[in-house]
Amino acid sequence: MQTDHYTYRVTWSADDGEYVGLCAEFPSLSWLDESPDAALQGVRRLVSEAVADMEAAGETIPIPLAEKHYSGEFRVRVPPEVHRDLAIQAAEQRVSLNRLVSAKLAARSS
Known part of the structure; x- marks a missing residue:
């Protein structure tokens, strides 16, 4: 190893x-x-x-x-209120919920 x-x-x-x-x-x-x-x-x-x-x-x-394979997918459970707020933000920005959350995660990790 x-x-x-x-x-x-x-x-x-x-x-x-x-x-x-x-x-x-x-x-x-x-x-x-x-x-x-x-x-x-x-x-x-x-x-x-x-x-x-x-x-x-x-x-x-x-x-x-660094040697593990990552699919790019994972599930996250959030409270219903957070899910609703994110869905509203995505609709207002005319993007998918997935794209919105992915962008938010990318911004926080850099």
């Missing part, structure tokens, strides 16, 4: 006064360090060790998010 395919990020932890390295596929693992580069190296090393332990134990290893 190539652990460099996992989704890593480094952010500042105000509580700890250090940078924290994180891996999306292993949310329980993190690494604190004084520099962002060291935090990234630390969490990558920690993930490699965890994967090696999981392999040795015959456990299922998470698939990297």
Whole structure:
């Protein structure tokens, strides 16, 4: 398993006064360090060790998010009032409800 395919990020932890390295596929693992580069190296090393332990134990290893197939479809349940409000907005903008919600999600994720 190539652990460099996992989704890593480094952010500042105000509580700890250090940078924290994180891996999306292993949310329980993190690494604190004084520099962002060291935090990234630390969490990558920690993930490699965890994967090696999981392999040795015959456990299922998470698939990297970048290697998963995404259909572009998912269902979301919302309260009826929210559904109605979104349907009204879509009708007023003369777009489908799907297009309206997709645009709203895209705007929030960027």
